[in-house]
Amino acid sequence: MFPIHENLKGKVAVITGGSGVLCSAMAKELGRQDVKVAILNRTLEKGQKVADEINHSGGEAIAIAANVLETDTLYKAKEQIINRYGKIDILINGAGGNHPDAITSEETYGPDEKAEKAFFDLKEEGFSKVFDSNFTGSFLACKVFGDALLEQSGSTILNISSMSAYAPMTKVPAYSAAKAAINNFTMWLSVHFANTGLRVNAIAPGFFLTTQNENLLLDENGGHTSRAKKIINNTPMERFGDPNDLIGTLLWLVDSDYSGFVTGVTIPVDGGFMAYSGV
Incomplete structure (x- = not known):
C-alpha cells in the first residue's frame, strides 16, 4: 500500500488506453489517491469495468x-470531462500497442531461409497503424487536452515509453520507432512548456506481461517462449515486472510536491535491463 499524496486530492486525471494492464493499475491507484479519473478507450465497456472498480472502491x-x-472524439471527451469535473490536471498517454502486420517472425534476416514473415513482408498499413497508435495518438491527446492542463498549477503530462526506445527490440520495428519518438517528443514538449509550469515526463516500463505482448512471451501452454527466457536472462532482477512496480514512479512524477523540478525525462522501470551489458 502506497502512502497517500495529499497534493493529489481533488485533481483530475485523463488516461488514454486506461483499460490496459498497466494503465488500469495506474488508474486504480490514482482513484485511491482521491484523484478523479477519466478513462478513455475505443471500447467503452472495457473502460467502464475499470471505472466501476474505482467507484466501488x-x-x-x-x-x-x-x-x-480521431480528434473529434477527443474533443467530445474533453468537453464531457470539463463539464463533469471542471478541470484537467494530469494526462497519461497510455494508448498504443502492436499489430501482427508490423512484426517479423524472425529476429534476424536469413536470405537462405523462408521466414513466415520477413521484413519485406511487413505491411505499410500495419506499420503506420502501430506508429500512429503509439506516437501520433499521444501527440493528438497532448494537443487536445494541453490548453486545459495549462489552466492548472502543478499540471503534468506522463507519456508511456518502452525499453525498445533505447535499443530497438528485434521483430517489432514500428513499435520501437514509435517509442523512440515518444522519448524525443517528451523532451521537446517539456522544453516548449517549461515556462508555463506544465511538466512533461515519461515512464519506460521494462518487460511486463500484457495482452499486447503475451503472444510473444508465452507459448500455448503458458510457459515462457525462447524470447521470454532471453529477456529474463538479461534482466538482473530475473523476473517480469508487476504493474504495481510502476506505481511509485507514477506518484512521484504526477505530484508536483515531489517532482516539481523534474521535466523532460524518461524514467526506466525495468529491473536493471537497460543497465545490463549481458556480461
Whole structure:
C-alpha cells in the first residue's frame, strides 16, 4: 500500500488506453489517491469495468469512448470531462500497442531461409497503424487536452515509453520507432512548456506481461517462449515486472510536491535491463 499524496486530492486525471494492464493499475491507484479519473478507450465497456472498480472502491471515475486518432472524439471527451469535473490536471498517454502486420517472425534476416514473415513482408498499413497508435495518438491527446492542463498549477503530462526506445527490440520495428519518438517528443514538449509550469515526463516500463505482448512471451501452454527466457536472462532482477512496480514512479512524477523540478525525462522501470551489458 502506497502512502497517500495529499497534493493529489481533488485533481483530475485523463488516461488514454486506461483499460490496459498497466494503465488500469495506474488508474486504480490514482482513484485511491482521491484523484478523479477519466478513462478513455475505443471500447467503452472495457473502460467502464475499470471505472466501476474505482467507484466501488470509494474513488471517482468515468469511462468515455474515444479514439486517440480521431480528434473529434477527443474533443467530445474533453468537453464531457470539463463539464463533469471542471478541470484537467494530469494526462497519461497510455494508448498504443502492436499489430501482427508490423512484426517479423524472425529476429534476424536469413536470405537462405523462408521466414513466415520477413521484413519485406511487413505491411505499410500495419506499420503506420502501430506508429500512429503509439506516437501520433499521444501527440493528438497532448494537443487536445494541453490548453486545459495549462489552466492548472502543478499540471503534468506522463507519456508511456518502452525499453525498445533505447535499443530497438528485434521483430517489432514500428513499435520501437514509435517509442523512440515518444522519448524525443517528451523532451521537446517539456522544453516548449517549461515556462508555463506544465511538466512533461515519461515512464519506460521494462518487460511486463500484457495482452499486447503475451503472444510473444508465452507459448500455448503458458510457459515462457525462447524470447521470454532471453529477456529474463538479461534482466538482473530475473523476473517480469508487476504493474504495481510502476506505481511509485507514477506518484512521484504526477505530484508536483515531489517532482516539481523534474521535466523532460524518461524514467526506466525495468529491473536493471537497460543497465545490463549481458556480461
